[in-house]
Amino acid sequence: MTKRIRKAVFPVAGLGTRFLPATKSIPKEMLTVVDRPVLQHVVDEAREAGIEQFIFVTGRNKAVIEDHFDIAYELEDTLQKRGKLKEYKILTDLLPAGGTATFTRQQSPLGLGHAVWCAREIVGDEPFAVLLPDMVTMAADSKSGRCLAQCIEAYEKFGGNIIATEEVAPEEAHQYGVVSVGKDFGRSFEITGMVEKPPKGTAPSNLIISGRYVLGPEIFAILEKGEKGAGGEIQLTDGMIALARTEAFHGVRFDGKTYDCGSKLGFLTANAAFALADPDLAGPFRAELKKLAGGL
Template structure:
């Protein structure tokens, strides 16, 4: 019987240099998609998948993240006194339960693998999720939930380790971690290999690792001793390749849409998509878009 996935790690120590000067004083994870920070969308995805403990790996200048997931007594009191019930309830709904958040520091920018390793004491000896905060997902037309929920369903079926993937063109594979595909069941498949940013023309498939992982705790011992990889950083992909020598990995083809909010185009596209899906603003927003005319 597989252990339930209760904890999730959010690596949020990045500098956000692609969004300067906006991120000079605001963490990139706190830039907003419509009416809530990018990171809140990702945390809500985790909660939807049954996550109970939210672990944030932060860095200097990220204290506002901790404040966001805490009570603001003055704001709450002001909203109540002014009768802004909807706004007050919205703030309450986005708060994790008391004691359900933990924060630890990644003191040097040594890569995603190192960030995950920094959470080892908080995760302990149990399987856990990793969600990259740059990647924001939206449920597909089948309404089967956002990406992590689909990963958890695959974990309950296969056990082992799970990686979400998405398809890109062959010309783009050199920018990502890419998986090799074994036994294929459609929505999920056996992963037989992984490579980080393969040279052009050498990728084993067009299925790229897309920022959602379910991993066994054995990954921590591997990340502790693994050598630096691409970019002079400790790569999570390299750690997973080592773990795959002794444990099974399966890929999940997410039935939905992923927006890479680490890029300006992905961030803008996410704002448009979520605005059009928000009943409070969709109609008025469509009218504004029409004013731009055909492109």
Template sequence: MAKRIRKAVFPVAGLGTRVLPATKSIPKEMLTVVDRPVLQHCVDEAREAGIEHFVFVTGRNKAVIEDHFDMAYELDDTLQRRGKTKEYDALKQDLPPAGATSFTRQQAPLGLGHAVWCARDIVGDEPFAVLLPDMITLPGKRNSRCIGQCIEAYEKHGGNVIAVEEVPPQDTHMYGIVSVGKDFGHTFEINGMVEKPPQGTSPSNLIISGRYILEPQIFDILATVEKGAGGEIQLTDGMKKLAEKQGFFGVRFDGKTYDTGSKVGFLAANIAFAMARDDIRPGFLAELKKIVGTI
């Protein structure tokens, strides 16, 4: 029987250069989509899926992330004294339980694979989830977000799981791509992975979309894997080596992913998440119609 997925790793050491100058002094993970930081949306997704322990791999100038997931005594006291019960309760609901967060440092930007490896001692000898904080998701017909669907696939198949989404064939050279083996519909066996294949050589149009379930053996591989694209330790290269020994399965995510690390993706995410909120949608839609009507 597969072990339950209890821990999730969030690699949050990146510089956010794609959205400068906004990220000059604010971590990209703390930019807000509607009224919640991008990283909070990812943590929400993990909590909904049953994750109990949240491991943040940070870098320099990221202390505000640790503060966000801690108590703010002055703010709490002010809200209570002013009778702002709704706001106070919302902050309490978002606060992880004591001991449910861990923070470790990636001292140098050596790649996603290296960032995941930095969490090895906290994760220990158990399977775990990885959520890239640039990517935030909304559910589709299955009514669960991406990491929840990945955990469902893990419980069905075991092994390692990668969420994938379709892109136009002409865009496959910009992403990590998987090839499809035995197909089960919503899930399938992965029989190959390639990072940013040259145009015309991609084995499919299914991209690795930023959500993973990995067995702990990945840590030993990442400790020795050679630097890959960009001179960095690539998680995809480590997964390819692990796939020689263990099964990998893909999940066709039923929902929508927004890349908040790009300016267009960030703006699109704000619109989509606002429209998904019953308390915001009517007024926001009226404003959108005014704006579109002037174009």
């Protein structure tokens, strides 16, 4: 019987250099997609998937993230006194329950694998989820759920370790971590291999690792070795490759769309997609887009 996935790790220590100067004083995770920070979208996804413990691996100058997931007494008091109860409810509904948000520090930027390892004592000896905070997902429809929910569904079926994947054009696969496909079950499949940014034309498939994982605690012993990979950093993909020698991995073809908000184009596209999905904004925003397109 599989253990329930209760905890999720959010590695939020990155510098966000691709968005300078905007990220000089504002963490990249707090840039907004429509009306809420990128990180809030990701936390919402985790909560919808049944996550109960939210573990944020932060770095220097990220205190605003901790403040965001805390009570803002003066603001909330003012909203109530002015009768802005709708806005007040939005704020309170977004707050994690007391004691469910935990913050730990990655003192040195040693890579994604190292950031995940920094959460080891909080995760303990149980399987857990990892959500990359740059990657914002949108479900194909209300029935399918967002990406992590689909990963947990696969975990409950197969156990072991789960990686979310998404198709890209074959000529783009060299830019990403890519998986090899074994026995295929439709939406899910066995993973027989992984490679990080393969040379052009050598990718084993066009299914890329898209930023959602369910991993067993055995990954921590591997990451603890501190073996450096691409960019001289401790890479999570390398740790998963090592773990796959002894543990099963399955992939999930995410039924939906992932937006890479770590890039300017992905961030702008996410804003457009979420605006068009908002019933209050969709009509006026589409009209403004048509005006802009007419001038191109």
